[in-house]
Amino acid sequence: MLAFSRRTASRCFTSCAASASPAPHTAHAKQHLPGLQLTADLLNQQYKQQLQFLLDSKKSESATNVFFNKTKITLEWSVVDYRKIPGEAHADEPDGSRPDPGLELQSTNSLSVKQRVNLLPEVLFMGKYNSGKSTLLNALITPSQNKKLDEICYVSKTAGFTKTLRCFNLNKKFKIIDSPGYGTKALPSQGQLILKYIQNRSQLRKVLLLVSTPIGIKNDDLSIIDILYENNIYFDIIFTKIDKVSHMSQIQATVDTLNSFLADNEYHIKPHLYFCCALSRKKDVPRQGIADLRYNLLQSCEVPLFAPKKRS
């Protein structure tokens, strides 16, 4: 089990750009002009300079979208018990009696295909129930021109719809893990499962922490942020459902809550902020913020980008 002090935890975030940059809420958010429709694109534009992985060329954007639009996605596992995850059957045993994962890593050439797949990098989607985790996952893997999402993850208005930790393999390059939402409707066993995954899973590269913007950041989100810092986990915060918010003051209040919490706890290195709208039901509200998140996933998992082939 990993237990780091808050100060040690924040040191692991030193590669994040936000540490060197001015606080987004003071530097950029106030530039929003009254009268302009608030959209995820507009907000991402305002917070763009703070990002670690900046999607700043048409070429990278197009290569990123080609990867996701053509990706083959498969449900690899779905578990309620951490030990049922392939390779984690010995997770509860004392360190000395577990098979040494280092031995596998030393000789990657001799690994079987199954072992290689087990070692792929993973990104965990976390958030309060109904924050839009499963919807965002569907949006990421659905070509942008599709009006309807390709639903590989089931979505519902009913809180607590996703009941298991579900692993999706994208083109055998990396994996996204959908999780049950936390909050009063969640089961304690689901919380334990996610905690165990965070504390033990060596393949975990990053957490995307989703916050429903109309609801804002609440105490249970702040508790999760504490856990992520204390376990040295990289994370970004994704504000979802921007289409349901019309006033910049709502965003400002949420970002202020976050910044005060980080300051009070001496978490000097701030997470990167993303804004998105994952639905494209209405003509005038397209999906937004998806390309930046796709790029973030590929960069976080070190998936190489190839420029799309030109048609002859």
Ligand SMILES: Nc1nc2c(ncn2[C@@H]2O[C@H](COP(=O)(O)OP(=O)(O)OP(=O)(O)O)[C@@H](O)[C@H]2O)c(=O)[nH]1
């Ligand atoms: N307006 C709007 N609604 C959204 C958006 N994203 C998700 N929703 C809706 O929010 C509800 C919950 O979405 P889910 O994706 O199931 O949320 P979840 O976080 O996976 O929820 P649990 O599995 O219960 O933890 C659904 O009715 C979605 O259609 C968005 O960007 N805009």
Ligand SMILES: [Mg+2]
């Ligand atoms: Mg869900």
